[in-house]
Amino acid sequence: MKDPKKRSRREFLKGSSATVAGAALAGGLTVTRSAHAAGSDVIKVALIGAGGRGTGAVAQQMKADKNVKLIAIADAFENRALGSLNNLKKQFPDQVDVPTDHVFFGLNAYKDAVATDCSLVTMATPPGFRPMQYAAAIEAGKHVFMEKPCCVDAPGFKQLMAASTMADEKNLLVGVGLQRRHQPNYMDTVKRIHDGAIGDVMFTRVYWNGGGIWNRGRSEDMTEMQYQVHNWYHFCWLSGDNIGEQHVHNLDIGNWVKDDHPVEANGMGGCTARYLGGNKGTGQIFDHHFVEFTYADGARMYSQCRHMRGCQGNVSEAAHGTKGTSNCSGRIEGENEWRFDGRGVSGHQQEQTDLVAALRAGKRYNEGFYGATSSFTAVLGRVANYSGKVVKWDDLVAKGTSQMPDDLAWNAPAPVQKNAEGDYPIPVPGQFNPF
Amino acid sequence: MSDKKNSTRREFLKSSSAAAGVALAGGLSITRSAHAQGSGELKAVLIGCGGRGSGAAGNFLKNPNTKIVAVADAFEDKAKGAAGRYKLSPEAAFWGFDGYRKAISVDCDMCIIATPPGFRPIHHKAAIEAGKHVFMEKPCCTDAPGFNMLMETNKLADEKGLKVGVGLQRRHQASYTQGIKEIRDGKYGDIMFTRVYWNGGGVWVRGGGATPMENQMRNWYYFNWLCGDNICEQHVHNLDIGNWVMDDHPVEANAMGGREVRKGKMEFGQIFDHHFVEYTYADGRKMYSQCRHIRGCWSSVSEAAHGTKGSGGVSSRGRGANPYDQEHTDLIAAIKNNEKYNEGWYGATSSMTAVLGRMASYSGQVVKWDDALEKGPAEMIYENHDQLTMESTPPVVPGEDGTYEDSVPVPGVYRAY
Numbered sequence: 001m002k003d004p005k006k007r008s009r010r011e012f013l014k015g016s017s018a019t020v021a022g023a024a025l026a027g028g029l030t031v032t033r034s035a036h037a038a039g040s041d042v043i044k045v046a047l048i049g050a051g052g053r054g055t056g057a058v059a060q061q062m063k064a065d066k067n068v069k070l071i072a073i074a075d076a077f078e079n080r081a082l083g084s085l086n087n088l089k090k091q092f093p094d095q096v097d098v099p100t101d102h103v104f105f106g107l108n109a110y111k112d113a114v115a116t117d118c119s120l121v122t123m124a125t126p127p128g129f130r131p132m133q134y135a136a137a138i139e140a141g142k143h144v145f146m147e148k149p150c151c152v153d154a155p156g157f158k159q160l161m162a163a164s165t166m167a168d169e170k171n172l173l174v175g176v177g178l179q180r181r182h183q184p185n186y187m188d189t190v191k192r193i194h195d196g197a198i199g200d201v202m203f204t205r206v207y208w209n210g211g212g213i214w215n216r217g218r219s220e221d222m223t224e225m226q227y228q229v230h231n232w233y234h235f236c237w238l239s240g241d242n243i244g245e246q247h248v249h250n251l252d253i254g255n256w257v258k259d260d261h262p263v264e265a266n267g268m269g270g271c272t273a274r275y276l277g278g279n280k281g282t283g284q285i286f287d288h289h290f291v292e293f294t295y296a297d298g299a300r301m302y303s304q305c306r307h308m309r310g311c312q313g314n315v316s317e318a319a320h321g322t323k324g325t326s327n328c329s330g331r332i333e334g335e336n337e338w339r340f341d342g343r344g345v346s347g348h349q350q351e352q353t354d355l356v357a358a359l360r361a362g363k364r365y366n367e368g369f370y371g372a373t374s375s376f377t378a379v380l381g382r383v384a385n386y387s388g389k390v391v392k393w394d395d396l397v398a399k400g401t402s403q404m405p406d407d408l409a410w411n412a413p414a415p416v417q418k419n420a421e422g423d424y425p426i427p428v429p430g431q432f433n434p435f
Numbered sequence: 436m437s438d439k440k441n442s443t444r445r446e447f448l449k450s451s452s453a454a455a456g457v458a459l460a461g462g463l464s465i466t467r468s469a470h471a472q473g474s475g476e477l478k479a480v481l482i483g484c485g486g487r488g489s490g491a492a493g494n495f496l497k498n499p500n501t502k503i504v505a506v507a508d509a510f511e512d513k514a515k516g517a518a519g520r521y522k523l524s525p526e527a528a529f530w531g532f533d534g535y536r537k538a539i540s541v542d543c544d545m546c547i548i549a550t551p552p553g554f555r556p557i558h559h560k561a562a563i564e565a566g567k568h569v570f571m572e573k574p575c576c577t578d579a580p581g582f583n584m585l586m587e588t589n590k591l592a593d594e595k596g597l598k599v600g601v602g603l604q605r606r607h608q609a610s611y612t613q614g615i616k617e618i619r620d621g622k623y624g625d626i627m628f629t630r631v632y633w634n635g636g637g638v639w640v641r642g643g644g645a646t647p648m649e650n651q652m653r654n655w656y657y658f659n660w661l662c663g664d665n666i667c668e669q670h671v672h673n674l675d676i677g678n679w680v681m682d683d684h685p686v687e688a689n690a691m692g693g694r695e696v697r698k699g700k701m702e703f704g705q706i707f708d709h710h711f712v713e714y715t716y717a718d719g720r721k722m723y724s725q726c727r728h729i730r731g732c733w734s735s736v737s738e739a740a741h742g743t744k745g746s747g748g749v750s751s752r753g754r755g756a757n758p759y760d761q762e763h764t765d766l767i768a769a770i771k772n773n774e775k776y777n778e779g780w781y782g783a784t785s786s787m788t789a790v791l792g793r794m795a796s797y798s799g800q801v802v803k804w805d806d807a808l809e810k811g812p813a814e815m816i817y818e819n820h821d822q823l824t825m826e827s828t829p830p831v832v833p834g835e836d837g838t839y840e841d842s843v844p845v846p847g848v849y850r851a852y
Contacts, residue, residue: 202627202741203721205713266733268711268725270693273845288846290691290711292630292723298746300628302713302723306691310847311799320627322743325719388732429695429709430731 043359046072046118046142048110048133050084053147054124057177058088060352061122061145062095068356069095072102072116074109076125076229081105107229107408114140120359123147124177126232127240127375128404131156134368135163138172145355147177149248149375150368152240154400157376164368173364175355176371178252179347182354185330185340190256193328197336198321203300204257204328206250207314208242212274212307215282224414234283235424236382237403237415241285243269243385244378247305251381252374253317253328254293254301261373262301262380264392267291269385271426273308284416284424291381303381388429399435476500477767479545479570480538482558484508484517487572488549491602492521495547495570495763505541507534509550509652532823539565545770548572549602551652551661552668552786553815556581559779560588563597568770570763572602574671574786575779577663579811579852582787589779596773600766601782603675607762609755615679617751624744628721629680631673632735633665637728640702647832649825650701657704657839659793660814660830664706666692666796667789670726674792675785676738676749677714677722684784685714685722685791687803692796694843696729705831705842712792724792799846810852 043065047058050073061068070088075081081103089096104112110133114121121137123130124147131151137144144167151157167174180186193201216231232238239245255261269289275282287308293301304314317328324334332338358365376397383400384391403415416424481492481503492503503521507529508514518528529537535558539546546562548555548571555575562569569592576582592599605611618626640657644650655661662668678684692710697703708729714722725735738749755761769776787808794811795802816823816830834841 199743202743205721266725268691268709268727270695270709272693273847288691288693292725298741300630300723300741302721304689304691304713306799306846308799308847312689312801320719320721322624322627388727388729390733429727430729 041067043068043120043356044071044118045069045120045122046074046113046116047084048074048113048121048123049125049147050075050081051124053177054122055084055087056348057122057124057145057147057352059091060349061120061356062092063349064353064356065360066095069097071097071118072104072113073098074104074113076105076107076109078105081109107410111136114142119143120145126229126238127244128152128156128238131159131163132404135159138163138167138170141170141172143173143359144368145175145177145352146368146371148371149240149244149378150176150371151375151379152237152244153379153402153404154376154397155402156404157372157379157397160368160372160375164366164372167366167368168364171364173355173358174366174368174371175351176367177351178249178367178371178374179351180249180253180329181256181367182350183329183345183347184342185344186253186328188340188342189326189328189330189332192332192336192338193257193319193321193326194259197324197332197338198319198326198334199323201257201299201319201321203302203320204254205302205318205320206247206254206304207316208247208250208305209312209314210307211309211313212287213242215279223410224417225410225412228414228416231283234285235416236285239285240375240378241289241382242307243286243289243291243303243305243382244375247289247303248374248378250315250317251301251303251377252370254303255370255374255377257319257328258295258299258301260295261377262293262393263296264294264390265291265380265384266294266390267381267385268388268429270429275423275426281418281422281424284426286385286426289381289385291384293377293381383434386427386429386432387434388432389434391434396434401435476502477545477770478502478504478543479547480505480507480541480543481517482507482535482538482546482548483550483572484513485549487602488547489517489520490759491547491549491570491572491763494759495767497760498764498767501767504543505529505538507538509534533821536561536821539567544568545570551655552663553577553581553661556584556588557815557817557820560584563588563592563595563599566595566597568598568766569779570600570602570766571779571782573675573782574663574667574789575601575782576786576790577659577661577667578790578814579787579808580813580817581815582783582790583808585779585783585786589777589783592779593775593777598766598769598776599779599782600762600776601778602762603672603778603782603785604758604762605672605676606679606778606781607765608750608758609753610750611676613753614749614751618680618740618749621744623740623742623746626680626720626740626742628723628741629677629749630723630739630741631670631677631725632737633670633673633726634733634735635728636730636734637708638665642702646825648823648827648829651704651829652825654702654704657702657706658829658831659705660816662706663786663790663814664710664793665728666710666712666724666726666793667786670710670724671785671789673736673738674722674724674788675781677724678781678785678788680738680740680749681716681720681722683716684788685804686717687715687801688791688795689713689715689801690792690796691799691846693846699838699840701833701838703839705839705844707796707844710792710796712795714788714792794851797844797846797849798851800851802851806852812852
């Protein structure tokens with residue numbers, strides 16, 4: 001490409017791995033320390049965040065390789081850590097070996113888990129915690145599998161990028177739970193689009209429109225901090241809103257197709273129905289977002305995500321090019337009509353199979369850069385919607401703020417507090433400051 | 436185009452005006468009023484004496500041999516005030532919900548219709564049935580029954596040789612006519628999508644009124660049956676440009692919208708403060724439409740087109756007369772020269788495009804054009820319309836707290852039809 005800025009954006013996207021992708025690493029890998037690289041030795045895993053997705057991710061790692069063993073488990077809540085452990089023990093009796101003193105709970109439990117003699121940390125805590133926990137794992141010399149999204153704000157994004165650079169320097173491997181990247185129907189289609197099958201991509205359309213998610217009640221003995229972490233999806237500092245938490249999957253496809261990230265966003269969103277009736281006063285995130293993202297070449301990505309019952313559901317992506325269109329997942333229409341006829345795989349399984357294979361082969365593997373970039377794309381869209389302003393990527397990276405509290409403790413003040421009406425503050429476009 | 440359905444849609448858009456510019460063979464009703472072929476005075480009545488109506492009448496009156504001969508408004512004070520401005524006798528001022536009918540029945544050639552949009556189909560129909568030429572403001576309807584009424588009336592206008600102008604003034608603005616020509620000539624290649632915006636801080640809010648009906652009639656912008664929401668009332672200008680670029684209308688809409696700042700006050704009525712619509716044309720092309728009434732946000736009133744060879748604004752360089760003047764000059768010339776002239780087709784279609792987007796935004800459903808036309812409910816009161824008074828019950832009434840919050844559509848709950 002002639003656009004030097006674009007080239008630097010792409011390097012930014014891929015980080016240093018651009019130069020050595022796929023190549024076996026010359027130097028010794030940290031994994032050799034734990035004697036499992038390039039062989040059949042045990043890969044010891046510590047799980048941080050033992051909810052449904054974390055438990056599932058570890059299960060898939062253990063399915064991928066019989067010598068993957070869970071040796072530590074951490075969660076903010078003790079019952080979650082123990083529940084997940086029991087669940088995994090039943091499924092994988094030979095691969096779970098977590099002594100009592102390797103079950104950790106509390107908001108700083110991740111530190112204890114990282115400090116064990118694990119070689120791979122699998123993290124699936126609420127997204128707001130991800131950058132801090134990822135950085136701690138990389139600093140401790142551990143390989144990482146982290147769930148999406150990877151950050152909820154600009155400081156978190158910068159922390160991710162720095163940690164991913166460090167991961168490359170330390171020869172650590174990083175997998176990210178954007179599983180579409182591991183599905184052959186997506187991989188083959190995007191490759192064809194990159195090879196010009198639909199001409200120049202003028203715009204993409206990406207959707208995560210659904211009925212919504214759980215909303216967990218408050219029990220009487222909870223502190224405010226406990227309630228917010230317990231009901232984390234409904235607090236922006238923890239989930240990043242649903243544009244981050246779920247829709248990042250689709251935004252990532254849009255970025256992948258364009259091989260770039262947007263330079264600005266202009267959107268509309270709001271909270272119409274989420275906190276009515278019995279849900280009054282239970283959270284602060286929007287229930288609809290519709291964003292126009294603009295790439296440096298003027299191409300657009302139109303992004304919709306919604307959590308409202310009774311509306312049209314749609315989770316999909318599409319790309320429109322000068323020579324055709326594609327659903328990005330197995331179909332190309334137009335001059336180069338094509339259908340994917342390969343086998344379908346479970347993306348959640350494949351992403352673990354690929355990561356473990358790379359660990360065994362001692363190959364460079366760092367998904368942290370696009371994980372961070374696509375997560376920050378969601379942050380950009382969210383901030384545009386909350387503020388009603390056109391927000392530029394560079395400005396938000398430089399000036400975006402964080403709500404993550406310095407003091408992470410159950411008795412510490414929570415970052416958001418209810419107003420006089422008993423509601424958590426929901427951003428108001430025109431009044432919310434993007435920076 | 437080889438697409439048979441597309442050619443049907445285009446005929447639908449343009450209807451009999453395909454023969455546009457051709458002088459009519461048959462006798463015209465306008466010969467009755469002695470101004471045809473350029474000699475006589477063109478006498479108009481003004482129906483709807485608010486800001487835009489007065490503006491339109493002013494644009495009309497800049498042309499030679501033009502005269503306002505009667506006025507009508509729902510409110511007596513407005514009608515009398517306008518009569519005074521045009522130096523009319525008190526008998527030439529009409530008011531009430533049936534005032535339009537009285538004004539139309541005076542000896543006139545033309546009706547300038549600038550009442551709240553919900554009334555437009557009714558007033559347009561009455562004027563055409565009475566054999567009058569029409570200039571009507573945009574938007575031209577607020578619901579599907581209104582659209583269907585407009586289309587029937589447009590057909591009747593063509594049959595009767597009556598001229599219809601519509602206040603989508605960009606169609607008469609040199610920068611746009613030039614821009615459209617350049618796009619047709621391939622400036623951007625084949626157009627793949629358009630972007631159209633009316634993002635601003637909002638409009639006036641009016642209080643008062645002894646009854647809910649009077650309150651709504653004064654504060655009409657905030658009620659669907661009268662205004663059609665801001666996607667209709669203002670944004671129709673930009674949607675019309677999108678349709679003009681595509682030379683077609685969308686076949687479906689998928690949208691998100693809501694109320695973030697218009698909350699908790701009676702005067703905020705029931706309309707949304709933001710709409711973002713993805714329109715799809717029959718061949719898969721898109722129009723992305725944003726309209727917003729929220730202060731402190733990004734503002735833009737513009738249109739852009741993206742094609743296989745480039746992208747940019749729809750309007751181009753081109754200097755001409757004030758388009759608000761030009762739209763009247765063009766209509767009057769067509770009347771004088773007895774040329775076929777019916778903007779009612781695209782006026783109706785672009786207005787219905789807004790209604791379609793609103794139905795999608797309110798419901799959270801993907802709404803198809805054909806379904807909307809067939810099944811879309813009435814917002815306006817069409818039955819026994821002329822018997823309405825300020826004491827009549829309007830289609831929406833305030834809740835116990837005095838606001839219209841209960842009448843604000845909730846996506847997922849609201850049914851498009």
